[in-house]
Amino acid sequence: MDWEALALSLKLAAATTAALLPVSVLGGRALARGEFRGKRLIEAALMLPLVLPPTVLGYYLLVAMGAGSPLGEAWESLFGRPLAFTFEGILLASILFNLPFAIQPAQRGFEAVAPELREAAACCGMSPAAALWRVELPLAWPGVTTAMALTFAHTIGEFGIVLMVGGAIPGETRTVAIAIYDRVQAFDLEAAGAMSATLVAVSLAALYLTHRLGARAPAGAR
């Protein structure tokens, strides 16, 4: 059992989820509310990670983060370490790769809030920020928690893109999913099985917890 890999997976999932929470709320709400130019294109682009093989996205990210790229160079001059094949690199890839999971359920959640309630909030003297916090977010909460759970569970289970962008550096980029692959390659089926079971348990726990939380979230958000 590779505890280091499991810890890294959890760290990556937690960091990705935390980074995507504000994106989920603000992006989901903007897409639910606004009718603006390019909205359909943005929605389509957000779906891309669902249909493209992780290798394609991984390839582009690797090129974009590489030492010769503007992003890679800028990063290295700023932080003194490269982006590709580091934890920061797989975190960035994971954030991009999880956008559809983080935004879509939240968007559905905000769409379910009647526009009149937002107007009523304004008529009660609530600023748009106050209306978001006190009226919209509590009602869209099940959508947002679903988004966060999917992001968390999906990050833990991600394999291809992490391998492409991060390789399999122990303690840096070798997550459980990659460790399992390594173990299988080494014919260590016992370790692979233990880790696989752990992964199933963690993911199931994350999803179950969210369903519980979502069910207990403020009522009336249907």
Next chain:
Amino acid sequence: MTLEVEARLDGPAALDAAFAAAPGSLLALVGPSGAGKTTLLRAIAGLTRPAAGRIAAGGETWFDARAGVDVPAHRRRVGMVFQSYALFPHMSAARNVAAALDLRPRAAAMAEARRLLAQLGLGELAERRPDRMSGGQRQRVALARALARRPRALLLDEPFSAVDRAARAQLHARVAALRDELGAPIVLVTHDLNEAQLLADRMAVLAEGRIVAQGPTDIVMADPAAMRALGLREAAALLPARVARHEADGLTRLEAAAGPLWLPRIDAPEGARVRVRIMAHDVIVSRARPEGLSAANILPATVLEIRPGEGPGALVTLDLAGDRILARLTRRAVAALALAPGTHAHAVLKAMSVARDHVALARD
């Protein structure tokens, strides 16, 4: 705290309307659906932005296209009751009301919210969520929430449409009382002319985004332009009267200036002053005082005005000892009776033709 509104909007929901409402008065915006009543209300609240015009309440300018003023909705002190009430479903009644209060700390806001709810007879439901309330109860929570804002204008968008008859009568009385207590103008959007006529001091008739008639309720109701927009079937007048006696046979005797009037039992104490909505098509005119007639309500009248309609009908304005009522007659009848301004006649009214909800308490 006068409310002045002038708003123009282009596009499919075109609007070109101007009106003013005085503090302590109730203005009814009436008209067919799609006439722009709700749009006008939304423009006042800041939820729809007019292309041009000016909106001011209590000396504060909320919108002025020329000066580039557009105060956002949450900075306008406006009390809005939405047609669907738009109560926050995740909050109790008290929290809904507290949400509109500028009070800190929270405990003070909740106490004030409970006080406001108790005033509307909802003290025991303060902790209940809207999904466990009846339509009438929700309506009152919405009203309490609108009042909590201490509005410079109270806007009611078809607030009575979704509540049953009994609750509606109560709410009518509540709104009539509010008109006197609030000190801010009330604008009521409704398609129910009876409701409008019984509650409103002034009335504005909207048709296709334009105000075709406005003024004191009784005058607008007798205005041919308003009549065209609202339909002649709705032509009616308000007759002031006093409740004299509840008779043993289920009738109530009223005293109007022109004489006594018997109507089916009215829910008002003896001595109360009421306004009775008399539909023009329920009035019969007779030159001689009729004898042997089943109808008991016969009042001496003088013809004031005769307006022939485009069809076979005519609208006759009658003076009943200083009060005016309308009668819809055929042009043939007008000719046969030789009615002309100044003619003395009698107005006959069948007691059972006045619906119970066509009687409202008058203001003192």
